[in-house]
Amino acid sequence: xxxxxxxxxxxxxxxxxxxxxxxxxxxxxxxxxxxxxxxxxxxxxxxxxxxxxxxxxxxxxxxxxxxxxxxxxxxxxxxxxxxxxxxxxxxxxxxxxxxxxxxxxxxxxxxxxxxxxxxxxxxxxxxxxxxxxxxxxxxxxxxxxxxxxxxxxxxxxxxxxxxxxxxxxxxxxxxxxxxxxxxxxxxxxxxxxxxxxxxxxxxxxxxxxxxxxxxxxxxxxxxxxxxxxxxxxxxxxxxxxxxxxxxxxxxxxxxxxxxxxxxxxxxxxxxxxxxxxxxxxxxxxxxxxxxxxxxxxxxxxxxxxxxxxxxxxxxxxxxxxxxxxxxxxxxxxxxxxxxxxxxxxxxxxxxxxxxxxxxxxxxxxxxxxxxxxxxxxxxxxxxxxxxxxxxxxxxxxxxxxxxxxxxxxxxxxxxxxxxxxxxxxxxxxxxxxxxxxxxxxxxxxxxxxxxxxxxxxxxxxxxxxxxxxxxxxxxxxxxxxxxxxxxxxxxxxxxxxxxxxxxxxxxxxxxxxxxxxxxxxxxxxxxxxxxxxxxxxxxxxxxxxxxxxxxxxxxxxxxxxxxxxxxxxxxxxxxxxxxxxxxxxxxxxxxxxxxxxxxxxxxxxxxxxxxxxxxxxxxxxxxxxxxxxxxxxxxxxxxxxxxxxxxxxxxxxxxxxxxxxxxxxxxxxxxxxxxxxxxxxxxxxxxxxxxxxxxxxxxxxxxxxxxxxxxxxxxxxxxxxxxxxxxxxxxxxxxxxxxxxxxxxxxxxxxxxxxxxxxxxxxxxxxxxxxxxxxxxxxxxxxxxxxxxxxxxxxxxxxxxxxxxxxxxxxxxxxxxxxxxxxxxxxxxxxxxx
Numbered sequence: 001x002x003x004x005x006x007x008x009x010x011x012x013x014x015x016x017x018x019x020x021x022x023x024x025x026x027x028x029x030x031x032x033x034x035x036x037x038x039x040x041x042x043x044x045x046x047x048x049x050x051x052x053x054x055x056x057x058x059x060x061x062x063x064x065x066x067x068x069x070x071x072x073x074x075x076x077x078x079x080x081x082x083x084x085x086x087x088x089x090x091x092x093x094x095x096x097x098x099x100x101x102x103x104x105x106x107x108x109x110x111x112x113x114x115x116x117x118x119x120x121x122x123x124x125x126x127x128x129x130x131x132x133x134x135x136x137x138x139x140x141x142x143x144x145x146x147x148x149x150x151x152x153x154x155x156x157x158x159x160x161x162x163x164x165x166x167x168x169x170x171x172x173x174x175x176x177x178x179x180x181x182x183x184x185x186x187x188x189x190x191x192x193x194x195x196x197x198x199x200x201x202x203x204x205x206x207x208x209x210x211x212x213x214x215x216x217x218x219x220x221x222x223x224x225x226x227x228x229x230x231x232x233x234x235x236x237x238x239x240x241x242x243x244x245x246x247x248x249x250x251x252x253x254x255x256x257x258x259x260x261x262x263x264x265x266x267x268x269x270x271x272x273x274x275x276x277x278x279x280x281x282x283x284x285x286x287x288x289x290x291x292x293x294x295x296x297x298x299x300x301x302x303x304x305x306x307x308x309x310x311x312x313x314x315x316x317x318x319x320x321x322x323x324x325x326x327x328x329x330x331x332x333x334x335x336x337x338x339x340x341x342x343x344x345x346x347x348x349x350x351x352x353x354x355x356x357x358x359x360x361x362x363x364x365x366x367x368x369x370x371x372x373x374x375x376x377x378x379x380x381x382x383x384x385x386x387x388x389x390x391x392x393x394x395x396x397x398x399x400x401x402x403x404x405x406x407x408x409x410x411x412x413x414x415x416x417x418x419x420x421x422x423x424x425x426x427x428x429x430x431x432x433x434x435x436x437x438x439x440x441x442x443x444x445x446x447x448x449x450x451x452x453x454x455x456x457x458x459x460x461x462x463x464x465x466x467x468x469x470x471x472x473x474x475x476x477x478x479x480x481x482x483x484x485x486x487x488x489x490x491x492x493x494x495x496x497x498x499x500x501x502x503x504x505x506x507x508x509x510x511x512x513x514x515x516x517x518x519x520x521x522x523x524x525x526x527x528x529x530x531x532x533x534x535x536x537x538x539x540x541x542x543x544x545x546x547x548x549x550x551x552x553x554x555x556x557x558x559x560x561x562x563x564x565x566x567x568x569x570x571x572x573x574x575x576x577x578x579x580x581x582x583x584x585x586x587x588x589x590x591x592x593x594x595x596x597x598x599x600x601x602x603x604x605x606x607x608x609x610x611x612x613x614x615x616x617x618x619x620x621x622x623x624x625x626x627x628x629x630x631x632x633x634x635x636x637x638x639x640x641x642x643x644x645x646x647x648x649x650x651x652x653x654x655x656x657x658x659x660x661x662x663x664x665x666x667x668x669x670x671x672x673x674x675x676x677x678x679x680x681x682x683x684x685x686x687x688x689x690x691x692x693x694x695x696x697x698x699x700x701x702x703x704x705x706x707x708x709x710x711x712x713x714x715x716x717x718x719x720x721x722x723x724x725x726x727x728x729x730x731x732x733x734x735x736x737x738x739x740x741x742x743x744x745x746x747x748x749x750x751x752x753x754x755x756x757x758x759x760x761x762x763x764x765x766x767x768x769x770x771x772x773x774x775x776x777x778x779x780x781x782x783x784x785x786x787x788x789x790x791x792x793x794x795x796x797x798x799x800x801x802x803x804x805x806x807x808x809x810x811x812x813x814x815x816x817x818x819x820x821x822x823x824x825x826x827x828x829x830x831x832x833x834x
Contacts, residue, residue, distance in 0.1 A: 002227040004178045005220060008212045015079040018215045021068035022053055029539065032065045038824065040647055041140035043130040047650050049823055051076045052137045058545045058565060060088035061095050069215055073122050075134050081213040083124040083134050083181045089270075089281035094548055098282045103245070107274035110248045111222050113239035115283060116206045117196035117267040118187035121153035124180065124213065125172030132172070133157050141649060152191050156205055164233040171232055180220075183209035184234060193353040195293045196267055207234035208270070219279050222272065238262065252284050259289050259372045266290075289371025292322055296329050296360075297353055303330055304337065304344055308474030313486040317397075318562065318572065324378050332360050398448050398481070399600065400489045401455045401592075402469065402571070406541050407534045408507030409494035410585035414577075415455045416620035417589040421612060422605055426454035441472045445480035448487050452603060453596070461495075463542045467567035488572040488600075489561075492592055495541055496555050496576035503580060504538055544568035558595050573599055586617045636710035637719075637831030640685055642700055644725050644746075644825050645718070646678040646773055654729065654742070655775060658816050664734050668776040675784070678773050680727065680744055682827070687767035696765045703764060706829060713831040723827040724750045724757060729773075729820040731801070733791065736812040740775040741787035750824065757824060770795060 010018070025034035032055065039050045053074045059065050060072065073085025090098045122134040132139060135149035161168055175182060187196075188203035207229040210220035220228075222239045229236045238261070242248040252269065255261055268285035285291075299319065302310045312330045316323050333356060337344035346352035357371075366373050405411040412429070419427045426447035433440035440458075447454045460466050470489070481487060497503065545565040561571035568574065575595045577588045590613065597603050608616075655674075659665035668674050683700045687693035701707070704721055713719040726748040734740050749764060750757040770791045774784040794801055794813055806813040 019079040039140040083122040087217040091283045111272040116185040118185040123182040125176030129169035131168040160233045192350040204235045405494040409579040413585040420616035426451035430458035470570045491571040491574035639706040643679040674776040683767040693767040718828040721827040724824040727822045732816040734814040739777040742773040
């Protein structure tokens with residue numbers, strides 16, 4: 001039976017400080033920037049807003065980055081923590097604190113539990129008895145959408161409680177009372193397959209933790225977690241305890257030899273210990289066959305990616321381990337999917353992954369659970385070796401060289417130096433393709449089809465841009481690169497020393513010295529505006545992130561791509577350069593050539609003399625660019641009205657509660673005349689023609705930059721603003737058999753600084769006298785704008801409109817008083833283009 005521990009709660013002072021630190025972190029421009037997403041959760045008292053906080057994945061592992069909290073999964077309402085995951089923990093040898101010498105210093109006993117292989121689900125309770133279910137970073141609804149993992153996690157929790165005859169509010173109340181989050185793993189192959197198999201008899205929610213909802217990580221011991229699981233119908237993870245570290249390690253290594261535990265292939269174990277008296281977790285992942293299975297899955301998805309399929313040689317070459325098995329497996333599944341397209345479709349939807357793997361093992365003469373046997377014979381199988389050798393001999397490799405740089409790094413000078421020396425190498429500059437991304441990609445790939453080496457001359461300064469690069473290039477390769485040629489991508493990282501104020505000053509001097517000799521940045525002509533533009537570009541740089549972080553070590557000149565996080569793992573290698581010295585472009589050109597020919601001996605070039613290098617470098621420095629004229633500016637859209645977008649579920653909830661028996665509401669529902677989306681019109685452009693409202697419209701136009709945003713908007717429709725509003729719904733007005741509308745009041749406006757909200761003291765005066773939300777009209781002939789007309793007549797004829805019935809122009813009006821607050825609803829502008 002579950003016996004709860006004493007309740008732990010943070011003081012109000014602690015929670016206030018915590019929220020302040022999160023908001024402060026959300027305003028950072030550099031490392032440690034917090035990001036928040038807002039979700040709407042339905043409760044018995046109406047919708048509430050829940051904030052999900054997170055940081056960049058790599059920042060959790062950096063000891064030199066101070067974070068307000070290292071919880072992966074943090075859900076809050078105001079200053080109250082509603083649900084909390086574990087502090088991020090790491091695999092053995094992944095970070096300095098999980099290296100062997102550090103682990104040996106941990107305090108026992110050492111509790112070991114199986115690491116189940118599914119998706120994380122957090123379950124907690126709200127004060128009103130609502131059960132809060134969250135997936136990794138989502139809960140409830142956002143912009144009308146729900147996460148599929150949240151939906152399935154919620155369904156599974158309700159089904160589990162129903163099976164044992166308990167209500168959701170029962171579980172919610174005990175979790176709320178003891179200030180706990182239940183942490184579970186949703187494992188169900190019918191929903192989503194990962195690597196480890198979970199057939200129906202093993203599917204469900206595996207409870208592996210009970211965490212206190214506190215800023216600092218505190219968690220229950222595993223014996224109480226197991227008791228709670230039994231009481232509330234969760235599946236239990238296997239767990240056991242070792243008194244000494246040596247006994248623990250002997251067990252882990254012995255299990256690693258077979259890759260199985262209790263007759264099942266598993267991902268690994270989670271070990272719970274103490275460090276300096278506090279709870280401390282680390283992982284021990286079984287290397288094989290789990291690593292092989294995961295690689296086969298990732299390789300297959302690369303092969304059948306509907307947007308950017310890759311060739312088998314390309315996929316195999318990017319993976320240093322298990323090349324022969326991966327090649328054999330991809331050949332098998334390529335043929336299998338041609339014969340059975342449904343299997344391919346299922347695979348893309350995370351279904352049938354394990355089935356296909358078992359089919360391959362059987363095809364190779366192994367048992368369904370004998371991946372380890374396949375690993376053992378890989379290097380001994382001559383047939384596999386011969387087939388792989390044949391593939392490699394039939395494939396010619398070309399090399400796409402991709403800069404990772406910022407303006408002023410000497411990127412183009414470095415590239416020009418090399419192409420002056422080796423004219424047969426290709427060079428495509430993105431500035432020649434102003435706002436024609438696809439044409440740039442196609443030209444680069446055409447060059448790669450005919451040139452051994454091609455420089456893809458673009459800054460690629462953000463991870464997002466590099467991700468787009470690989471997606472676009474992989475998707476289009478087959479159209480331009482012959483089938484016997486496979487492309488390897490090499491990153492040349494000019495910014496390997498990172499960013500700093502001193503480094504920017506150095507680059508700025510370069511830009512000023514260069515003047516207008518640039519295709520798109522004219523420093524001499526544009527002055528400060530060009531410098532500010534370049535500085536913004538520099539500040540946006542995001543470096544390639546290593547999977548295993550270096551502590552107090554300098555970055556090697558060459559790092560294999562698979563050692564980086566996505567998207568940079570797509571590079572075969574990355575060459576790290578230094579652009580902090582005068583004339584660094586010449587030195588960097590020499591490093592690039594040296595490392596390319598060392599890594600890829602098939603790239604053969606002559607030995608160049610120093611005078612040849614200097615001649616090529618001077619020519620590159622003196623190269624005059626051709627200025628690319630930008631296309632004419634697109635026509636700006638005309639601002640028709642400024643509105644506030646309303647969360648649909650809030651309106652539906654109000655109508656269901658108050659109008660269930662109303663004939664007009666039921667008529668709207670039956671005729672499908674309830675609006676699909678809802679908004680409040682704050683100001684309409686017609687106000688500019690009204691002497692009394694003209695000034696208000698002008699102020700709104702200035703405040704929301706209607707003219708400038710009209711140039712950014714691309715098409716007729718709503719253009720979202722970085723402004724949000726709090727509204728109060730005051731009454732429901734039903735014009736019988738005509739329409740239903742809600743009267744609202746605007747209570748506050750907020751600006752959005754990145755992902756935090758700041759109260760805007762500069763109040764606006766709506767040009768619409770009576771703010772309202774049209775719920776629906778009974779026919780197409782009744783325009784939504786009639787809501788305004790009817791409300792104006794009602795208010796004009798009755799000084800104080802309260803709950804009751806009114807007759808006006810032979811129309812019966814029914815009014816209900818309500819008091820519902822809607823927080824942080826986003827403003828937009830509706831633009832129209834000719």
